[in-house]
Structure formats: structure tokens, C-alpha cells
Amino acid sequence: MKRLAIVLYNLGGPDRLEAVEPFLFNLFMDKAIIDAPLPIRWLLAKFISKRRAPVAQEIYNHIGGKSPILELTNQQALALEKALGRHLKGVKVQCFICMRYWHPLSPQAVQTVKAFNPDHIIQLPLYPQYSTTTTESSFSDWDQVAQTIGLKVSSNRICCFPNDSGWLTAQSDLLKAAYEQALSEAGGKPVRVLFSAHGLPKKLVEKRGDPYPRQIELGAAQIVQTLKSQGIELTDWLVSYQSRVGRLEWIGPSTEDEIKRAGLEGNALVILPIAFVTEHSETLVELDIEYKHVATEAGVDTYVRVPAVGTHPAFIEGLADMVLLALEQPQKTCPGGGKERLCATDVAGCPVVPTTT
The missing domain is CATH 3.40.50.1400 (Rossmann fold)
Structure with a gap:
């Protein structure tokens, strides 16, 4: 070649x-x-x-x-x-x-x-x-x-x-810096981490078997585990979804609702855009401007947004x-070139045929 x-x-x-x-x-x-x-x-x-x-x-x-x-x-x-x-x-x-x-x-x-x-x-x-x-x-x-x-x-x-190791390492590095910043600014308030992903209509998961939310949850859990191996234990974190449009029911919980709940419960917030590899309108406007305003109105004094990985x-x-x-491995690959199927076999939308080898 x-x-x-x-x-x-x-x-x-x-x-x-x-x-x-x-x-x-x-x-x-x-x-x-x-x-x-x-x-x-x-x-x-x-x-x-x-x-x-x-x-x-x-x-x-x-x-x-x-x-x-x-x-x-x-x-x-x-x-x-x-x-x-x-x-x-x-x-x-x-x-x-x-x-x-x-x-x-x-x-x-x-x-x-x-x-x-x-x-x-x-x-x-x-x-x-x-x-x-x-x-x-x-x-x-x-x-x-x-x-x-x-x-x-x-x-x-x-x-x-x-769950690629390079992706997880980059996310973990950026989250670590943001989390430490939030701790220093929070004045003793507990810090909650939101792994915010672009939302998806619920019917796509239920009818198409779209694997997206399961993969979001998998990645978030492994980022938390990566930080734990470095001596940083996140005791308060969850996955949430942003950018909802239209009248259909979307997967949740919504990032906006979770920001408001954090204000009611007296938490500082760190927001990590887990589905985006570059900055764009959903990070620079929705997270940095619109949701930060929501956080201020909800009484969240410390609001730190983790940068997208970019060229980390x-x-x-x-x-x-x-x-x-x-x-x-020139056959269809998942994930990152591997032969093994990442998604559970009941996720119909996964494109990789389960392997028996």
C-alpha cells in the first residue's frame, strides 16, 4: 500500500x-x-x-x-x-x-x-x-x-x-483540571459532574435499537474509573442530555433540568460534553452561555465547562x-478496529455482527 x-x-x-x-x-x-x-x-x-x-x-x-x-x-x-x-x-x-x-x-x-x-x-x-x-x-x-x-x-x-483509551485519557485529563478548578472555587460546596450529550428521540432507542445512550453511559463510567485509578474519586456524577427540539419525547434526564436540580441542592457543577470532539454551537453557546445563565438563575455559583478534546x-x-x-483487521470493525462487538446483543441498531471467535 x-x-x-x-x-x-x-x-x-x-x-x-x-x-x-x-x-x-x-x-x-x-x-x-x-x-x-x-x-x-x-x-x-x-x-x-x-x-x-x-x-x-x-x-x-x-x-x-x-x-x-x-x-x-x-x-x-x-x-x-x-x-x-x-x-x-x-x-x-x-x-x-x-x-x-x-x-x-x-x-x-x-x-x-x-x-x-x-x-x-x-x-x-x-x-x-x-x-x-x-x-x-x-x-x-x-x-x-x-x-x-x-x-x-x-x-x-x-x-x-x-471506550478507546486515547479518547478516555484525553477526557479524563481535561475533566481532572476542571474538577480541581471547581473544588477550589466551590468554597466547600459539593461538586457534581454532568456528562452532557446531545439528546435523541426516545423512539429511536426503543424502535431502532439505537446504541447511542448505552455507549454514552459506558464512556462516562470508564472516565470516572480512569480518574479513580489516579486517586480522584467522583462520588456525584450522572449522564444528561441537551439540545432537545420538537415535540417528541427524548431520552433523559435533560441537562437543563439537572442544572436546576443542582441549584436546589446547593451543588457546584462541572459539565463535560461527552459526545463532542470539537467546539461548536452546542458547547460554545448552549453550554457556555445559555446553560450557564440557567445555572446562575438556579443559584449555581460555580459552573465549570470541560473543553472538547480537539487535538489533545x-x-x-x-x-x-x-x-x-x-x-x-480489514473486516468491519468495532470498536476502534477490534473484532468484538461492543454493544449488547439486544441492541439491534449496533452495526457489528456478533462474533463467535
Whole structure:
């Protein structure tokens, strides 16, 4: 193998205020988000995106009028290329970004990869936890476009990494610093840690068997265990979910409700965004501005938000290790190149067939 392409998937975000409405339209046109026949889905996507655009534009106004996700993902791509370059001598490694709802979208990404003419492709979602609404949707969109454009190259994919050692180490390092900061600021008040993840409609878990919440819980528990091995025992922590939209019932508890409860119970708070690898509107606006205001109103005096992992060395090295392991095991991989199924066998939405070996 002389040329290796790494495709990094993420949701994407509008690169200017005028892009907010079409970005939202692309989001709600995704069958994984609105499961309705195409004509109805198009009408719903058009209606919802037009109605929500002014509110979303105001959100992006708080962070310079655009999402920083593409620039930050580019930084991760460059860091991963350097890390893999240290391990794969004589191989031209290049990372390609493929966003689901805004540029670079699958058609552009597939064409760019095809022009690179790789000998092999590794598909690596930057969604730590597998969900039918994110990972599966990105895979499906890529497959459809690749078939249309005629990209025929040997390929395998990493489905998820909620318990990857590099991911856990990076999260634990950042949480440790935030927790110690909260302890010093709390004035003796107990400190509660919220592992906040983007929410999901409850029906997707019950009807599709989406493994996302179980993987969130698995990762949170292992981060707590990692800190315990370092002599820091978190006695008060829980998983919560943010960013609820629409009228459907979502998985819970909600991060907003838990912030209010912390105020009633006299707790300081540390918030760790456990489902996000880069900063974007859900961290920079929802957590840092909107939920911090909720915390202040609820009487939470100490509110510390853990940064996203970004290009933390342990995280990047963990991604590199997953790619290397996936190259050794070219079948469908879970997690991070391993043969063993991560999800329980009753989780129907897990894409990995249980192995008997």
C-alpha cells in the first residue's frame, strides 16, 4: 500500500449566516432525522428550516456568525496525518473531511478522495458513540455517492470508540483540571459532574435499537474509573442530555433540568460534553452561555465547562492507533478496529455482527 485515505466524518456547520437555513434544510431532509416519505419530508424540512433559521442565526451570532467545526476538524486532520506519518513509513497518508449537512459534503469529499487515487480507505467518524442518526447516516450517504461517482477502492470503517483509551485519557485529563478548578472555587460546596450529550428521540432507542445512550453511559463510567485509578474519586456524577427540539419525547434526564436540580441542592457543577470532539454551537453557546445563565438563575455559583478534546495528544494518538489496528483487521470493525462487538446483543441498531471467535 502506497496511498492511504482517511475519511473523517462529522456533522458540519454553517460557514456564514446565509448558510444557516440551507444547513438546517439538509439536516431535516435526512431520513435518519425525519423518517417520512420524500415529498412530505421535503415539505417538513423546508418549513422547519425556514422557521428555525432566525433563532439559529442568533445562536451563531454569538460565535462570529459561523460554526468553527470545519476549521477545528481540519486541525484534527493535520494532527492525525502527522501521527500516522510516524507509524506508516513509505505510505502517503491524507485525511479528507466529509461533513453530513454542510460543505464539504459527500459529493465533494468522494470526488477529492477519488482524485487522490488511494490504494485503501479507512472511514473514521468523529462521533465517539455510534448512532443511526449520525454514524449510520454518514456511512449511508457516502456509500450512495461513492456508487454514483464510481469510487471503487478497498475500504473499511471504524464504527465507534466510546471506550478507546486515547479518547478516555484525553477526557479524563481535561475533566481532572476542571474538577480541581471547581473544588477550589466551590468554597466547600459539593461538586457534581454532568456528562452532557446531545439528546435523541426516545423512539429511536426503543424502535431502532439505537446504541447511542448505552455507549454514552459506558464512556462516562470508564472516565470516572480512569480518574479513580489516579486517586480522584467522583462520588456525584450522572449522564444528561441537551439540545432537545420538537415535540417528541427524548431520552433523559435533560441537562437543563439537572442544572436546576443542582441549584436546589446547593451543588457546584462541572459539565463535560461527552459526545463532542470539537467546539461548536452546542458547547460554545448552549453550554457556555445559555446553560450557564440557567445555572446562575438556579443559584449555581460555580459552573465549570470541560473543553472538547480537539487535538489533545492522547486523543489524536488514539485515533492513529485505531487506524493502524483497522489496517490489520480489514473486516468491519468495532470498536476502534477490534473484532468484538461492543454493544449488547439486544441492541439491534449496533452495526457489528456478533462474533463467535
